[in-house]
Amino acid sequence: MKRSSFLIPAVSILILLTVLFPNVSSASKKEFKDYEILKENSGINAMHICLTAPDKMLIIDKVQNNSIHLPDGRPVSTLEYDLNTGKKRFLSLQSNTFCSSGGFIADGTLVSTGGAEQIPDKHFKAGFSALRFFKPCQNDKCKWREDLNGMMTHRWYSTSTTLSDGRLFILGGSKVSIAVNNKTMNNPTFEFYPRTDPTPIDFPFLIETLPYNLYPIVHLMPGPKDQTLLFVFANKDSILFDWDSKKTVHKFPRLEGASRSYPLTGTSVMLPLRPEDNYIPQILVCGGNEKNDTKHEAANSCGRIKIDLSNLDKAKWEIDDFGGIPRVMPDGVILADGQILFLNGAKTGIAGYSSKLGKVKNKLLKADNPDLTPVLYDGQKPKGKRFTKLNHSTIPRLYHSVASLLPNGQVFISGSSPQSDVTLSGVKFPTEFRIEMFSPPYLSSNTARATIKSVNGSKKLNQGPIKVKYNKHIKVDVELSDKKANFTAAIVHYGFITHSVHMSERYVFCDIKNIKRKGNGYTMDVVMPPNGNIMPPVPVYLYINNNGVPGETAVHLHLSK
Template identity: 55%
Template sequence: MASLAGVSSISIRGGPLEGGDVRKVSPFVVNGNTGIAAMHVVVTEPTKLIIIDKAQDEPVRYPSGKAVISLEYEITDGTTRFLELNTNTFCSAGGFLADGTLVNTGGAELSGKYNEGFQSLRTIKPCQDGKCQWTEDPKGLTSHRWYPSAVSLSDGRLFILGGSNQSTAINSETINNPTYEFYPKTDPNPVHFQFLVDTLPFNLYPSIHLMPGPANQTQLFIFANRDSIIWDWKTNTIVKKLPQIPGAPRSYPLTGTSVMLPLDPDDNYRPQVIICGGNEKRDRTNLADDSCGRIDLSNLDKAAWEMDNFGGFGRVMPDGVILADGKTLFLNGAGRGIAGYNSKDKKTGVVTQQADQPVLTPVLYDFRKPLGQRFSTQGASEIPRLYHSVATLIPDGRVFVAGSSPQANVVTNNTEFPTEFRVEYFSPSYVSQTKSPRPTITSVAGQTNLNKGAVRVSYNSKVSVTVKLNVPSGVFTAALMHYGFVTHSTHMSQRYVICKVENVKATSGGFTMDVLMPPNPNIIAPGVNYLSINNRGIPAISAIQVLIS
């Protein structure tokens, strides 16, 4: 692995906290350099991520001189391994198959030494030898897809939806691609999807969530603009058209973010979705929307949006990351404007930002609390994260934050918001708390060589787990998590499922227990996920990679 230059490790100070004027070291620590602009990011191994950008003048190069646009990033020390690509990945989508294969779909036009990627499909299989590379099929999709979305399905395939036939500032009828397809393919032709006609022009990167339910259910929640539906992917029918969310549109370029809240077996895996941020107008001077809508989908006939403030901040281009304790962290984005590249007047040289007033202060959302009490303010970052920034939970419980490149090519100076290569790690309070030690998971399903390959587990089974924890007693919960494929405020397939814990027994220096896996693939899609054990709400030092089938 090659080490990138410019790695730093500093603590920075944030703004006022909830208690008033007291200040403390920020929960953000800068440590690392992505080497390329982080437009897309996905956790692929317990200490590794894959970062993808678009074809542009990146500072790191292959021996051939071609710019690197995809690499594997090692969380422990910031080293990288370059991943070869030949097609432009600009504004693509992604997700996992049941066997753990990562799939990246779509892209953009011919650029420099990179071929057109609109119809490209790229796959990379998990490997332990550190040598795996992308496999590309330039015509792997049925049609051109720029700004599509994807989600892992309960049958192990990937559902790919929408996009535009070309890169654009805003979608339109002439370039819209209102279709879907599956991978692996079941049909050589794309299938029409009227919802993406009805939601023009704000229908790019639609939000998709797999609906929990019985094993034979085949339903998705799909949102674009201000509209949402429950749709059956097997019969291609709308099960329910849901009410419009109040407030602003919340899809590109008026970008908000969507999260399916944690699913709890004690609440019959009740599906609830929260959608936050956006902008009312396609106007770079307009303030971002400061509201969130939450909808309970357990009874579709009574489904309605419950509106809340957005923790005191208007935000466009936010990221919503479900933490290891089930709370959701909202961060990144701007207080004014829209998603998109800045523009430069050819005559005057004056640069116009599409978004500014970066929102540096994250907010934490606790879905368990009553309306009006769910948000709390966290310590601030000092790095603006605007267009093309990303954030994802990683197995040690921190949040990896990177990216921001609101210009058409890499710009590192003489601009208000340069291309950002610095990595930040956000540490939730459970990382530094001292009231209770964090458990260490020492065995799962009888295996003790953990996070050296996924432990295989089965739906509707009891999995034995042992933790090291030097306390007289514990109150244990468990969670199965999927961190998602992250780009453009869209966290594709992100999931958090609470698992019941039974038969807890104290041992010398720890505890054994049985963790009940979800009953079927509609609760969490088959494939690679991460299992955490929480004691009194404090998650384990590292979640453990498992493959559920």
């Protein structure tokens, strides 16, 4: 890799974060901190989140007694949050989004899928079979569009995944709201959006994995352009499924130990894909619980499996601990440098709402002992040395908490609503509206951060996604003065995040060629991945890292054929 030979004065990371995100508390101007609580809260619980623009987080809640209301008097259940100012733009929906899923399709539209029962007294309709569409815009006028019967069947706790052709694969769930799935309420089928089949297609794997099969884990398998394979995991089992032939092509060994699916909720990430490894995927599944027991300690274990499609019989689970901390309901966030941040959740119990104990005001907690200590996972290190404990937070993040990487390298953390309705006092774990910005260790480094100045000649960055093509070199100019600069590049899709499932989250390293010095920086060619199986045709963010430290902000791109 070519190295730079130009140095500029170091800029305080604290000043930089204040400029990028003035919505943090003034404490950040005095000293660097891992966590900063934003001045403006979320307004509603962040049950689901999705970044729709570099400075806009879409927040979705279920229909409940939120204190903010739409002009028609109904409670707000979805809004767009401005990361720079904290301003909230309230949006209107007609259906209940409780425990829905979502993902982007090829034209950049976010599609929200499924939901729960109607709420007559609040004038919301049932969302079980609903599709909701949100096309991000630059003028703050974009709205939700809904089709209340857009799906062919009811889906509650289903999973949505973007395919290589830009469609959405919608899998599983139950037909009604339910604490633990059963064979009567189970929905062991899948469908596509846009629709291609007249009826839902049977998916027997979701019968075999009862009762813990809600929000199944799904990863699109990297491979050649014409490949049509998905990795699907539920409970303790996993398969390789061909979504074109609609057949299971391989069953992997069982991941022994804890169950990993709701309500014994774990999480999963696909480790960053690397061209030098021919994009061979490795799947990591962590956390959960061995028993459906509110008092039972969560799982302190992870399973990791390497899937070489040329030799599937060698695919075996490697068991590791979970950084020495038991955790149920964790979130797995792939950071800007390709390491994995695990945070949120509890050390004991399961996912679900607290339940009443007769007329007693206190409630039976489904989970307790909140896990305030995040762990960092370096997948390039040998087993036993991959986890590092980080500084702890002070805010419990239990049921319905979320986290996502942001373009500036920070992590957005919000949510936690273990009560069945908005409850701000009188309980051990009230509904949580505070938003934290977590700064990973790379943001406390003295390493100079690159500033992307142009992409393919365009200097209009993050004013809408720049369209780029597969397998093409894109010209990137950066401003950076560092005699020891060492560049890496990656494109990241943050996904749709809810209930510890980061749907379609993906990180792909990109080759860099023709690095040349130019003025007070560098120009380089960044090679886009070869096809939609490596990264689907969705909005992504380009990171240019210097010695593992991300640039000041990633640039919004949209991959297309």
